[in-house]
Amino acid sequence: MKLAVYNVENLFDRAKAMNLDSWEEGRPVLEKFATLNGLLGQVTYAPADKTRMVELMRDLGLEKSDTGPFVILRRNRGGLLRRPKDGGVVIEADGRADWVGSLELRDEPVNEHAMRNTARVMMDLEADVLGVIEAESRPVLSAFNTEILPALGGTPFRHVMLIDGNDERGIDVGLMSRTGYPIGTMCSRVDDQLPNGQPVFSRDCPQFEVTTPNGETLLVLVNHLKSKGYGGKAASDAKRKAQAERIAEIYRGLIDNGARYVAIIGDFNDTPSSAPLAPLLHDTDLADIFTHPAFDDGGYPGTYGLCNAANKIDYILLSPSLFERVRSGGVYRTGMWPGSRPKRWEAYPEVSRAADAGSDHAALWADIDL
Structure with missing residues (x-):
């Protein structure tokens, strides 16, 4: 069985603020969006x-319209605000119960070439079980599977599952598996x-x-910390430390209840030596696939950007019984930008x-021999 994980960074559409040339450009927008969303959600203003x-509305371009360059304010009912003729915004609601609506990030299509290269990676991995990070929704992931993969000559996965999470940006985690590897509970x-x-x-x-x-049961926990x-x-x-502590607690509970084959996979957004990940990486018996003798890192220690050691943030962690069944493993970078002076891969x-x-x-x- 081949188990894999891939952060696809959205398949068809991505929040415009996350699609800018650099993270530093989009970060202020996302932070102001989160702050305004939190304020709008309060019981009392x-x-x-x-x-x-x-x-915040002024900074997000909502002073004259409910549609800004990166966000949309949807007002379905009630009186949240008014915009006087002489300019500005006046908040008239006294709390969340006074209006019905939402603040949303605006999306834009993903680069067509990037979309196709995402599909090529998913095809060329030839994984039996694939954890997917940053997919918009199950319908989107299913459409990508049945429309884009076959269009490039790939075979669709038989099973596709994604449960909506807590992030408003449409970056959820899911699982895809081949015929013979059904997803159960x-x-x-x-x-x-x-x-x-x-x-x-x-x-x-x-x-x-x-x-x-072979009738074995594998438990896969997919994460994006x-x-x-x-x-x-x-x-x-x-926050990341609290997440690691909770995952470690969940893992111990599974093992205590008799589970043998457990994989915890995903984008953890931190390095192996980091303090926030210590509860998961050092305080459990989970083993990082990078430490297996049969693992090939392709000459670089990282998994993100130019793959330096400081960018080792993606993981496949395996329970001891699963780790001992590993036959080989590796990092697939063919769909990544390799740099130019010189190309790294x-x-x-x-x-x-x-x-x-x-x-x-x-x-x-x-x-894995499972």
Whole structure:
């Protein structure tokens, strides 16, 4: 059985603020969007909240219209605000119950070449079980599977599953599997909460039960942990650590209940030596596929960007019983931009510039005798 994981960075559409030339350009928009969304969701709007809402709406281009360059304010019913003829915005609602609507990020189509290169990676991996990070929704993932893969000569996966998570940007996690590897029982953890009532997981930590042709049961937990680039460092590190602690707790519970073959895969947004990931990487008996003697890192220690050690952020973690059945493993970078001076690895001919890459992330795979 070949198990793989790939951060596809959206398949058809991506939030415009995430599709800019650099993360630093989009980060302020995403942070202001999150802050305004949080304020709009409050039960009661204090005068200071209303003042801050107006400032954020102005910064997001909503002063004259409900449609800004990167966000849309949808007002279905009730009176959230008015825009006087002499300019500005006045918040009239006194709380969330006074209006019906939402604040949403605007999307734009993904580069067609990038979309095709994403599909090529998914095809060339030849994975039996593939964890997918940053897919918009199950209908989108299913359409990509049945329309784009065959158009490029690939065979669609037999099973496609994705459960909507907690992120408003449409970057969820899911699982795809081939004939002979049906997805059985699933468990979502979108409702897991921190002591302050906030969700533990930025997206979700779904658990998928996969049966192999030999009748073995594999439990796959797919994750996308809190990013370093969105919010303050201390808060981001604390959130990521809480997520790692919860995943470790879930894992121990599965093992205590008799599970033998458990894989925890995904984009963890931090390095193996980081303190936030220590509860998962060092305080459990899970083993990173990178440490297996039969694993080939392709000459580079990382999985993101130019794949330096500081960019080792994608993982396949395996329980001991699963790790001992690994026969080989590796990093698939052919769909990534290889740099230009010099090129670090061979990429698809269609990756002629960074914008055409299937993803900024490499795909990871492990061939397991299961």
